[in-house]
Amino acid sequence: MEVKERKKGSANFFVYVVLGIVLLLIACFFSISYGAAAIPLKTAWQAIFSFDETLTEHQTILTLRLPRTIADMIVGASLAVSGAIMQGTTRNPLADSGLMGISSGATFAMALSLALMPQFNYIEMLVISCIGASLTTGLTYFVASTGKKGMTPQRLVLAGISISMLFGAMSSYLSIKYKLGHALMYFTAGGTAGAKWGELAVIFPLFVLGVLASIMLSPSVTMLSLGEEVALGLGLNIKRVKIFSTLIVLVLTGLSVVVIGPVSFVGLIVPHMIRFFVGVDYRFVIPASMLYGALLTVVADIIGRVINRPFETPIGIIFSLIGVPFFLYLVKKGEREF
Incomplete structure (x- = not known):
């Protein structure tokens, strides 16, 4: 029976990976074509494969929309993989880097560095972000483990939400005191509009290492998801x-916060969706989550660009509109998919 289920999961994984790649390619071409100014898909294709520096549309695609789309994919994949790992290792169906307080810690560290050390370069900001994420992770686990009953999935989520609110409030305080203003407000709402090639060159190696490490760890996550x-x-x-x-979660979440801000619910939604289609073997769940997390983020960014033209709706708002009902659904149903 187990052999049949494994073969079925493997077959489903192959089908959904192929489907996901096709959908992601389509979404990427729409992403580099649609925005405040619409650019025909044919022009977008030519900008990538037959670049002409004299054309404004080609310059727009190469310098603005293409790095933005790649940033969307990196962030979406990172957050989805982080969510899958956390849900597997903690056996908590509500685990997500945003809900567990990890993103808020990274954001607070970013706000602190912007206020006190604005001269920091991109790499230093990334390190600071990971340190902030590790601080709130430790606090969340510490708070959740205190008491007679010890750590439970419910206590872990409640502790994470409490820590998120605390560090979110401290970030707001820093924003007001040091007049960080509009920049931090848009950053905390979530968006990849300012993504640049130089920044992507810094985070991409870390992203690749984090994903490869998570795939190598996936058999162990599967065993841990069955219970200690x-x-x-x-x-x-x-x-x-x-x-x-x-460590993998901290790195992937830290780089995501540096690029896009504290976006929640990607890591909550995608792993649940993937386990429904390919089963609970994390050798399949983690790579499929990476692919569909990238797809979901690219699509959400497209929606944020087109629903209120010529203005943009931050991607964090789009995910909140999707994620809050999904979170409430999981809480009500009390699912344990492990």
Whole structure:
């Protein structure tokens, strides 16, 4: 029976990966074509494969829309993989970097560095973001583990939301005190409009390392998702797996916050959707989550650009409109898909 289920999951994985790649390519071409100024798909294709520097449309695509689309894919994939890892290792169906307080810590660290050390370069900001994410992660786990009952999925989510509110308030305080103003407000709403090739060159190697590490760790995440007792029986070093998985989540979340701000719900929605289609084997869940997280973020960014032209709606608002009902649905249903 297990062999049949594994083969079925493998077949489904192949089908949905091919479908996801096709949809992602289509979404990417729409992403570089649609915006405040519409550019024909034919022109977008020519800008990529037959670039002409004398054409304004080609310059717009190469310097603005193409890096923005790549940033969308990197951020979406990173957040979806982070959510899948957290849901598997904690056996918490509500785990997400935004809901667990990780993104708020990275955002607070960014606000603090903008206020006190504005001369920091992009790499230094990325390091600061990861440090902030690790601080709130530690606080969330500490708060959730206190008390007689110890850590439970429900306590972990409540602790994460509380920490998120706390550090969100502190970020707002810094914004008011140091007059960070509009820049931080738009940053916290979430958006990749300012993505540049130089910044992508910095985060891309970290993104690749994080994704490769998560794929290598995926068999261990599958065992841990069955429960710690089962994982111990299978000879898994639980402490080591949790340390490595936490590091992966911190890096992927940290780079995402630097690029797009504290966006929630991507890591919540995508892994649930993927497990429904390909099963609970994280060797399939993690790479498929990476692909569909990228797709969902690109599509959300397109929606944010076109629904209120010529103005843009930050991508964080789009995800909140999708994610809040989904979160409430999970809370009401009390699903445990592990």
